[in-house]
Amino acid sequence: QGDSKAVDRQIDSICPYCGVGCQLTYHIKDDAIAYVEGRDGPSNHNRLCVKGRFGFDYPNHPARLTTPLIRKPGVPKSLDPSFDPAQPLTHFREATWEEALAAAAGGLVALKTERGPTALAGFGSAKCSNEEAWLFQKLVRTGFENNNVDHCTRLCHASSVAALMECLGSGAVTASFMQALEADVVILTGCNPAVNHPVAATFFKQAAKNGTEIIILDPRGQALDAYATLSVRFKPGADVALFNAILHVIIAEGLYNEAYIAEHTEGFEALKQSVALSPPEAMSELCGVEPAVIRDIARRYANAEKAMIFWGMGISQHTHGTDNARCLISLALACGHTGRPGTGLHPLRGQNNVQGASDAGMIPMVLPDYQPVGDAQLRSAFEELWSMPLDAQPGLTVVEIMDAIHAGLVRGMYILGENPAMSDPDLHHARAALGKLEHLVVQDLFVTETAQFADVILPASAWPEKEGTVTNTNRQVQLGRVALPLPGEAKPDWWIIQEIANRFGLGWEYQHPSEVFEEMKQGMASLNHISWERLAREGSVTYPCAADDAPGQDVVFSDAFPRAGGKAKFAPTRPLPPDEPVDDDYPTVLTTGRQLEHWHTGSMTRRSVVLDALEPDAVASLSPGELIRLGVSPGDPLTITTRRGTITLAARVDSKIPDGMVFVPFAYAEAAANLLTNPALDPYGKIPEFKYAACRLTRGGT
Ligand code: SF4
Numbered sequence: 001q002g003d004s005k006a007v008d009r010q011i012d013s014i015c016p017y018c019g020v021g022c023q024l025t026y027h028i029k030d031d032a033i034a035y036v037e038g039r040d041g042p043s044n045h046n047r048l049c050v051k052g053r054f055g056f057d058y059p060n061h062p063a064r065l066t067t068p069l070i071r072k073p074g075v076p077k078s079l080d081p082s083f084d085p086a087q088p089l090t091h092f093r094e095a096t097w098e099e100a101l102a103a104a105a106g107g108l109v110a111l112k113t114e115r116g117p118t119a120l121a122g123f124g125s126a127k128c129s130n131e132e133a134w135l136f137q138k139l140v141r142t143g144f145e146n147n148n149v150d151h152c153t154r155l156c157h158a159s160s161v162a163a164l165m166e167c168l169g170s171g172a173v174t175a176s177f178m179q180a181l182e183a184d185v186v187i188l189t190g191c192n193p194a195v196n197h198p199v200a201a202t203f204f205k206q207a208a209k210n211g212t213e214i215i216i217l218d219p220r221g222q223a224l225d226a227y228a229t230l231s232v233r234f235k236p237g238a239d240v241a242l243f244n245a246i247l248h249v250i251i252a253e254g255l256y257n258e259a260y261i262a263e264h265t266e267g268f269e270a271l272k273q274s275v276a277l278s279p280p281e282a283m284s285e286l287c288g289v290e291p292a293v294i295r296d297i298a299r300r301y302a303n304a305e306k307a308m309i310f311w312g313m314g315i316s317q318h319t320h321g322t323d324n325a326r327c328l329i330s331l332a333l334a335c336g337h338t339g340r341p342g343t344g345l346h347p348l349r350g351q352n353n354v355q356g357a358s359d360a361g362m363i364p365m366v367l368p369d370y371q372p373v374g375d376a377q378l379r380s381a382f383e384e385l386w387s388m389p390l391d392a393q394p395g396l397t398v399v400e401i402m403d404a405i406h407a408g409l410v411r412g413m414y415i416l417g418e419n420p421a422m423s424d425p426d427l428h429h430a431r432a433a434l435g436k437l438e439h440l441v442v443q444d445l446f447v448t449e450t451a452q453f454a455d456v457i458l459p460a461s462a463w464p465e466k467e468g469t470v471t472n473t474n475r476q477v478q479l480g481r482v483a484l485p486l487p488g489e490a491k492p493d494w495w496i497i498q499e500i501a502n503r504f505g506l507g508w509e510y511q512h513p514s515e516v517f518e519e520m521k522q523g524m525a526s527l528n529h530i531s532w533e534r535l536a537r538e539g540s541v542t543y544p545c546a547a548d549d550a551p552g553q554d555v556v557f558s559d560a561f562p563r564a565g566g567k568a569k570f571a572p573t574r575p576l577p578p579d580e581p582v583d584d585d586y587p588t589v590l591t592t593g594r595q596l597e598h599w600h601t602g603s604m605t606r607r608s609v610v611l612d613a614l615e616p617d618a619v620a621s622l623s624p625g626e627l628i629r630l631g632v633s634p635g636d637p638l639t640i641t642t643r644r645g646t647i648t649l650a651a652r653v654d655s656k657i658p659d660g661m662v663f664v665p666f667a668y669a670e671a672a673a674n675l676l677t678n679p680a681l682d683p684y685g686k687i688p689e690f691k692y693a694a695c696r697l698t699r700g701g702t
Contacts, residue, residue, distance in 0.1 A: 021472025066488025125417030129468025147395030159321030159685030175344025190314025260336030364395030
């Protein structure tokens with residue numbers, strides 16, 4: 001860290017990376033961030049992880065887009081291995097904003113005129129501020145005139161949200177992760193907070209030191225095992241078998257909370273009958289956990305006075321992801337572990353604004369605040385607000401849009417900040433779809449893998465260059481401020497969306513993101529008593545908030561759930577196999593995810609000097625036993641093949657990975673993990689099965 005006197009100014013903002021939403025201060029020297037310090041925010045208490053502390057220099061990367069670009073005639077739409085994103089003028093030419101906006105919007109308007117509204121779709125991003133997300137979904141709904149708008153929540157927690165909406169009537173967490181400090185027992189399942197939510201992990205460690213029992217349920221080991229009372233490995237994809245067996249014990253031994261169930265829930269009898277079929281002895285082989293251990297987990301959780309469950313994408317990214325989340329909800333409801341301090345259900349949200357972007361309606365089946373597009377009464381409120389009729393038909397989701405492009409149904413797209421050429425499953429299929437689009441507009445900081453398919457690229461604003469609100473995993477709405485000037489011709493994202501909207505004839509006249517926030521408050525009851533001025537003054541307000549001077553509710557649903565009758569619902573499930581079980585040809589489980597140092601598709605962190613130096617190369621992590629079996633040493637090339645593709649990358653030993661599994665991070669374009677992944681979808685959340693694909697490992701390169 002530098003000397004604060006040596007910098008020109010200090011700007012308070014929020015970390016641009018994960019859903020923890022750490023508050024920080026940018027220290028600026030010569031219009032560049034010199035260093036970053038944590039602030040005393042409600043979710044970080046001055047702490048930052050390596051990404052928040054050192055991942056700040058990407059806005060100044062030499063390959064940063066500073067002028068609009070238009071594809072040169074005759075350049076094929078594909079990923080060209082010889083293309084250098086730092087030298088985009090080999091494939092694109094520079095354009096003025098007027099020319100680029102005319103081309104960007106003109107191509108979309110022409111397709112709508114020729115082919116009808118459903119020929120268009122939009123991907124926003126959880127990197128968008130709330131105001132940008134609101135404007136983007138409003139543009140799709142009122143300009144494109146359909147609901148084909150989605151973003152990376154579909155690849156992240158869509159199944160968790162589907163289960164929470166169904167069972168509780170609300171898709172957000174019921175309590176902040178700080179409540180872990182009040183809990184007697186905390187279950188962490190399908191999550192790896194020390195890697196993916198590092199500052200939240202520090203509070204779990206603190207809770208453990210204070211006496212909270214931490215129970216970790218996961219196919220893989222993790223750093224927090226050292227703090228756990230119980231750390232249990234189960235077979236990949238066998239989540240429902242394990243959870244139903246735990247529920248069986250709770251019911252068979254009478255450990256459930258009868259009074260809570262009677263007063264606050266419905267459907268318990270159906271759950272009881274369903275889990276009667278899942279005694280630990282019957283489920284043990286399926287999930288790989290001894291019956292005695294299953295009983296121990298059940299008793300510890302059910303007998304606790306206060307207990308919480310946290311989960312991540314190990315739960316959600318399965319074809320049975322919604323069922324997994326339904327089971328966790330049933331556990332909490334059966335034991336009455338919601339609605340009080342130290343209790344609750346908490347899907348740890350991934351990106352810094354995936355909660356807010358979802359709240360703001362960047363989802364194809366719901367309007368802002370999760371109001372179904374098919375509900376005429378709810379829809380009419382937005383028709384009145386926007387003075388436009390709205391489509392009642394739910395739109396297509398991320399993977400469905402790629403399929404619709406191949407089917408010739410979707411022909412033009414506007415992609416803001418998302419990188420589906422890296423983040424979608426089965427990338428050969430997704431990239432072929434992007435190449436088929438008749439018109440693609442990409443708005444981003446760099447010529448990402450997706451932007452290489454674009455007809456027009458619009459240079460956007462990085463987080464430290466913009467003002468806007470974001471909502472973290474704890475439902476805390478927080479304000480980010482402008483710390484850096486925009487480079488070259490780059491523009492604020494809200495301004496670009498508005499320019500496109502006005503070329504659809506929408507006549508928007510926003511002058512500042514705060515005006516967008518004011519409009520959001522008219523359509524989103526969740527923002528009641530939260531104002532721009534208040535956020536500027538207080539930095540953070542939790543929703544729901546009951547009064548202009550109240551701090552907001554950290555724990556919700558103490559009295560009733562937001563469902564008809566006020567009761568939560570049990571949703572029984574039964575174990576289903578993964579879509580693509582291992583077999584003799586593909587005997588190893590491929591699972592994918594993030595690393596501590598790299599963020600999602602790497603578009604920001606791989607352009608951050610310190611983070612890229614810490615983790616410069618694509619690696620595949622395997623158990624020591626698996627490496628010996630393959631005759632591979634750490635660092636040797638290893639080839640991974642699935643039914644969809646092949647990649648070669650360096651082997652790394654990791655004793656936390658079980659035998660029979662390989663873990664590959666998805667941030668590396670040179671060995672893109674998603675060339676391998678299975679696009680099979682959960683039927684409810686429409687999320688792909690990133691956490692389980694059958695693969696074959698071979699020593700050496702291809
Ligand atoms: Fe940023 Fe998340 Fe790290 Fe906090 S924990 S500094 S929000 S990446």
